[in-house]
Amino acid sequence: MNSRTLVAAGLSAIATIAGASAASAQNRVKFDYWYGLTGQLGEVMALHCKRFNDSQTRFEAVCTGQGGYDKAEQNTIAAFRSRQHPTIVQIYDAGTVNFMLSGATYNAVNFVKDFNMKVKWDDFFPGISNYYATSKGEMWSFPYNSSTALLYFNKDHFAKVGQNEAPKTIESWFDTVRKIKAGGHAETGFCFDFDTWMPLEQFSAIHNLPIATRNNGYDGLDAEMTFNKTKFADYMKDWKKLLDEGAAKIQTAQTGKTILQAFADGSCSTMLSSVANHGVMHSTAKQGLNWGVGMLPVYAGTERKNSLVGGASLWVMAGKSKEEYEAAAAFLDFVLSTPEVKWMPTVTGYIPITQSAFKALDNEGFYGQPDKQGREIAMQSLTFTPPTPISRGIRLGNFTQIRAEIRSELEAAFTGKKDMQAALDEAVSRSNGILRRFEQTFRGKQLP
Amino acid sequence: MDRRATFKSTWLAFALIAPQLILVFIFFYWPAAQSLFWALTLEAPFGGATQFVGLQNFETVFSDKLYWNSVRVSILFALSSTTLTMVMALLLASFVDRQLAGYRVYRFVYFWPYAIAAPAVGLAFRFIFAPDAGFVSSINKVFPNLWNPALDGLDAFILIVIANSWKMIAYSFIFFLAGLQAIPRTITEAAAMDGAGVLRRLWDLQLPLLAPTFFFLLVINITESFVDSFGIVDIITGGGPARATDLMVFKIYSDGFKGLDYSMAAAQSIVLMVLVVSLTFVQFRYVEKRVHYA
Numbered sequence: 001m002n003s004r005t006l007v008a009a010g011l012s013a014i015a016t017i018a019g020a021s022a023a024s025a026q027n028r029v030k031f032d033y034w035y036g037l038t039g040q041l042g043e044v045m046a047l048h049c050k051r052f053n054d055s056q057t058r059f060e061a062v063c064t065g066q067g068g069y070d071k072a073e074q075n076t077i078a079a080f081r082s083r084q085h086p087t088i089v090q091i092y093d094a095g096t097v098n099f100m101l102s103g104a105t106y107n108a109v110n111f112v113k114d115f116n117m118k119v120k121w122d123d124f125f126p127g128i129s130n131y132y133a134t135s136k137g138e139m140w141s142f143p144y145n146s147s148t149a150l151l152y153f154n155k156d157h158f159a160k161v162g163q164n165e166a167p168k169t170i171e172s173w174f175d176t177v178r179k180i181k182a183g184g185h186a187e188t189g190f191c192f193d194f195d196t197w198m199p200l201e202q203f204s205a206i207h208n209l210p211i212a213t214r215n216n217g218y219d220g221l222d223a224e225m226t227f228n229k230t231k232f233a234d235y236m237k238d239w240k241k242l243l244d245e246g247a248a249k250i251q252t253a254q255t256g257k258t259i260l261q262a263f264a265d266g267s268c269s270t271m272l273s274s275v276a277n278h279g280v281m282h283s284t285a286k287q288g289l290n291w292g293v294g295m296l297p298v299y300a301g302t303e304r305k306n307s308l309v310g311g312a313s314l315w316v317m318a319g320k321s322k323e324e325y326e327a328a329a330a331f332l333d334f335v336l337s338t339p340e341v342k343w344m345p346t347v348t349g350y351i352p353i354t355q356s357a358f359k360a361l362d363n364e365g366f367y368g369q370p371d372k373q374g375r376e377i378a379m380q381s382l383t384f385t386p387p388t389p390i391s392r393g394i395r396l397g398n399f400t401q402i403r404a405e406i407r408s409e410l411e412a413a414f415t416g417k418k419d420m421q422a423a424l425d426e427a428v429s430r431s432n433g434i435l436r437r438f439e440q441t442f443r444g445k446q447l448p
Numbered sequence: 449m450d451r452r453a454t455f456k457s458t459w460l461a462f463a464l465i466a467p468q469l470i471l472v473f474i475f476f477y478w479p480a481a482q483s484l485f486w487a488l489t490l491e492a493p494f495g496g497a498t499q500f501v502g503l504q505n506f507e508t509v510f511s512d513k514l515y516w517n518s519v520r521v522s523i524l525f526a527l528s529s530t531t532l533t534m535v536m537a538l539l540l541a542s543f544v545d546r547q548l549a550g551y552r553v554y555r556f557v558y559f560w561p562y563a564i565a566a567p568a569v570g571l572a573f574r575f576i577f578a579p580d581a582g583f584v585s586s587i588n589k590v591f592p593n594l595w596n597p598a599l600d601g602l603d604a605f606i607l608i609v610i611a612n613s614w615k616m617i618a619y620s621f622i623f624f625l626a627g628l629q630a631i632p633r634t635i636t637e638a639a640a641m642d643g644a645g646v647l648r649r650l651w652d653l654q655l656p657l658l659a660p661t662f663f664f665l666l667v668i669n670i671t672e673s674f675v676d677s678f679g680i681v682d683i684i685t686g687g688g689p690a691r692a693t694d695l696m697v698f699k700i701y702s703d704g705f706k707g708l709d710y711s712m713a714a715a716q717s718i719v720l721m722v723l724v725v726s727l728t729f730v731q732f733r734y735v736e737k738r739v740h741y742a
Contacts, residue, residue, distance in 0.1 A: 073708075074705050074706075074708070077493050077494055077708065081494070081495050098494075098708065101492075102493065102494040103494065104494045194688075251580075252598055254574065254578065254597060254598035254604075254684070254686075254688075254689075255578060255580045255599070256578030256579060256581030256582055256598075257580050398708065400707060401706065401708075404702065404706065404707070408688065408691050411688050412689075412690035414599075415599045415600070415601075415690060417601070417690055430514075437508075437709065437712075440490060440499075441490045441491075441492055441499075441711075442492060444497075
């Protein structure tokens with residue numbers, strides 16, 4: 001490139017920048033919003049932005065998908081370090097601790113006050129707001145897309161062994177799984193992967209079992225893992241037994257079919273999955289697949305508690321201009337308004353996050369619609385009891401990495417390379433290593 | 449014979465190599481220095497309040513038996529992948545060099561795999577070798593549970609070796625072919641007239657003359673297997689099952705970017721760098737002595 005073209009290119013770039021800023025000055029106030037969801041749910045996120053942008057003329061949300069929840073968190077951190085971060089970001093449940101301790105956010109309680117937002121905190125379901133709240137009960141982020149786990153079962157397979165409804169207890173569930181396999185009614189009675197969310201986190205919540213001390217970490221960064229000594233260990237041993245008997249099967253993307261695909265094509269009779277996949281199942285199940293959902297089963301004799309909320313919340317980041325914050329406040333008020341909270345469950349499997357939106361949907365007969373039947377079970381599960389200090393949630397540092405450690409140990413145990421109890425003990429000691437390192441990294445900081 | 453050109457003024461020499469030096473500085477020395485700094489500190493994800501912790505990160509890394517597992521897997525991976533790559537590439541190159549039927553097409557298409565991004569290679573291999581649904585699943589219909597990279601660590605390891613080699617064969621192939629074609633025809637023809645068969649000519653003439661190419665590819669392949677295998681592992685196995693394919697470079701990624709523990713990842717990067725540098729040193733010190741440049 002010679003010097004003249006270089007100068008010309010430079011001038012045109014300056015002209016473009018100047019032109020763009022002149023244009024935006026006349027136009028609406030823009031702010032950046034990054035989301036993590038991908039695929040069909042990612043499209044819904046983009047659509048939600050469009051609904052906001054179409055709804056008014058002052059502000060404009062510039063929404064960018066980051067290609068996954070973990071990527072959204074990584075990219076926001078990298079962007080924050082170079083001061084290029086968005087105003088609002090969607091962060092999944094497991095990233096909550098990092099953001100609370102980051103010093104990089106504008107906490108939601110103050111944000112609502114400072115920008116006169118309409119959000120009513122007590123309208124959120126307690127199971128949802130408690131999960132994201134600080135130990136003092138303050139909200140630092142805005143609950144958004146929320147789900148919980150359910151048991152999906154194939155009604156035809158169940159009918160063949162004389163069962164007409166979802167199993168209430170783990171004993172009867174496993175009994176049915178064995179009968180289905182023994183009778184040859186399905187390729188496998190139960191398929192699972194190594195995701196810890198259903199078997200560890202949800203299971204422990206509904207059984208009111210701690211996975212870590214200090215109320216699952218809410219009370220301090222010095223929590224220690226304890227799940228290897230609870231009934232969770234027996235639960236995993238029971239899974240292993242089913243696997244060894246051939247009644248259950250491991251299904252992952254690496255084996256060729258995920259649990260969702262195996263359930264959708266009828267080769268597997270039961271699976272544990274998020275209610276967010278309720279919509280996905282309706283669109284991907286093979287023709288005539290007769291399926292239903294139930295609450296996650298509990299061991300007989302257990303006093304069931306509420307299940308955990310999953311999904312993501314919206315964080316407002318620090319260091320933005322007043323105009324951008326006003327735009328962000330308008331956006332948050334919009335997406336958390338009752339009509340919009342009602343809209344979300346109609347286009348996804350997510351649950352309505354506020355009590356008023358749920359009542360309105362229920363009154364309109366939403367849960368009676370054929371393709372929405374069973375969605376109310378997620379609400380029952382989430383609100384089964386008021387959250388206890390244990391069933392409230394999990395607040396552990398670097399939880400993504402802890403999940404990965406547990407996953408690796410479960411892989412070793414389920415593939416027969418290790419005894420289940422030895423694997424869980426190892427998972428606990430490794431997770432504690434991660435927690436201690438996290439505690440040291442944030443030395444002198446307190447969980448809010 | 450001394451063929452070196454000499455500059456009278458040193459500033460001209462520096463000016464001429466400056467662009468290269470600046471690039472090396474920006475893309476190598478600077479990040480390496482930054483890693484070293486992080487490796488000696490505890491860095492919070494969002495920055496700020498960095499604590500100096502001396503060698504604690506290295507102590508943690510070296511006392512972790514799973515880290516040593518990762519080192520072991522990486523070395524095995526580099527050795528098997530390099531061997532498979534070099535043997536296959538040499539075989540294909542000598543076929544093409546012998547102008548077997550269709551060699552013009554092969555000469556052209558064998559290079560393609562190298563142009564495919566590693567994650568795309570990974571996705572393709574994951575589908576093809578999926579035990580339930582892939583093309584290779586028919587093996588499991590005949591011999592149940594023979595092939596299952598999702599659950600069997602050895603199968604998963606074999607799969608990433610094959611995928612990585614498939615990509616690297618393409619690269620090595622071009623160099624071997626160029627090397628073979630640079631050997632004067634008169635030499636091979638003379639040998640043929642003396643009655644040497646194809647294998648004899650390959651073993652006694654072409655291979656020794658290929659030694660410089662061979663050495664170059666050995667260094668490149670080993671280095672690439674250590675530092676560039678991440679995309680394939682991430683897509684095909686995600687380091688599993690049960691850490692059977694947890695290569696060092698993948699562990700750095702998962703600790704650093706997934707776990708947001710930049711300090712631990714930096715310490716591991718330094719170890720990986722030292723390992724690759726010393727392997728390369730060993731190769732130049734001992735293997736290169738046996739190489740005769742024409």
